[in-house]
Amino acid sequence: MTNYYRFLDGIRGLSILWVLLHHIPMELPQWLEVIRKRGDLGVELFFAISGILVTKSLLSTFSKEGSLKSKAKEYFVKRASRIFPPFYATLFTLGFLSFFVKSLGTKLSEISSILFSFPTYTYNYVRFFVDEKIPGAFGIFWSLCFEEQFYLLLLLIFIICKKNVKTAMIALCFSSIVLRLYGAFGNDPEYYAKLQYYTHLRLDAILLGSLYILSKSSVDKLAKKYIHLFGVIVFFLSILSIGLHRYESHLERALNYFLVSLSFTSLIIYLFNIEKSWLKKLFEMKALASIGVVSYEIYLIHQIVNGVMARFAHQIHYSLYISLLFLLSFLAAYFFHRFFSTPMNLFLRKSFLNAHFDLVKGTNVMNEVVK
Secondary structure, eight states, X not given: OOOOOHHHHHHHHHHHHHHHHHTOOSOOOHHHHHHHTTTTHHHHHHHHHHHHHXXXXXXXXXXXXXXXXXXXXXXXXXXXXXXXHXXXXXXXXXXXXXXXXXXXXHHHHHTGGGGGGTTTTOHHHHGGGOOSOOOHHHHTTHHHHHHHHHHHHHHHHHHHTGGGHHHHHHHHHHHHHHHHHHHHTSOOXXXXXXXXXXXXXXXXXXXXXXXXXXXXXXXXXHHHHTHHHHHHHHHHHHHHHHHTTSOSSHHHHHHHHHHHHHHHHHHHHHHHHOSOOHHHHHHTOHHHHHHXXXXXXXXXXXXXXXXXXXXXXXXSOHHHHHHHHHHHHHHHHHHHIIIIIHHHHHHHHHHHHOOOOOEETTEEOOXXXXX
16 A cells, blocks of 8 residues: 655645636735735646656556456556546536536537537647637536546557667657757747646646656665755745746746646655654644545636635625635635545446545545646
8 A cells, every 4th residue: 555645645735726726706915916926826736746656556556466458457547536526527517507507508619519528538638629618617627537547548658668768758758848948949829828737838837847766765875965055945946936927928938837747746755754854744734634635626616616706705805805715715625535536446446446545534534636
């Protein structure tokens, strides 16, 4: 059984709070606006964690005895049992609401030609086929498409490349960066947005974490030996990447995404290897980790909560709005996670893998499952 790392849930907790702040539809004080403008970086933290945990899970699966088919099945079921039920439940809920919320129904009818892309996890590419504005509750699904496409790519790498997995990952990572930089010199007016949405242009966001797992022993040995120097480097890299995240040119955006991927992955590696630090204690706080446990559900439903609040509570003070959004999103996500996601996760795993998974305080302790 994979060890449980509470600080990873803490990072997820911070990430999802950052994303929620990013989507608040009201004017904020300047000091908060600086943070809010960079809220999309919360998703980048999720990507960094995904690369590490999913690759670790896949390595564990492929190291077991059994046929290639059984290993691929186990990997897929683990991913699908956690991701699919709450995602499709959210899609169903939004579709149901569209019959009663006129504005949502109208927006969906305007983008009817690409509605297929949401249940098929292709929205991050197809969304550029329409000019109409995407409803906020649907617009966030681009990152789920990104992750699902990566999960499949990672499986293909392990199946096809076998003993050359690391070489293939390095080649794909390098190719993705080169393609991203090449496109930055083009004349596509939508390239600025495509840089964020297109999976093939952003593979380093997750593959750097994958490469860490494949070289974990040597990287950890070096990190532990120079842990304090490593911490200083990670700190300045993170500050630099976050500070430079507001840019104007395509080239600046393309370069900064690599800096973000490198700094966030390095931050997680640092936390894996340091025994005690104020930063690790911060991420291991029970409150923050509890938010992280249900971060996936919060991500799925927070724009629904946001939409309701924007309609009925848009005139309240920003501090109260933020507090209510955080609280209501957490409570809704907690019940969603406990009474739907977790039971469905266990049911599907038991049904298709004939396995038993223990629960600790209502959450799956197998931290290999990306939340």
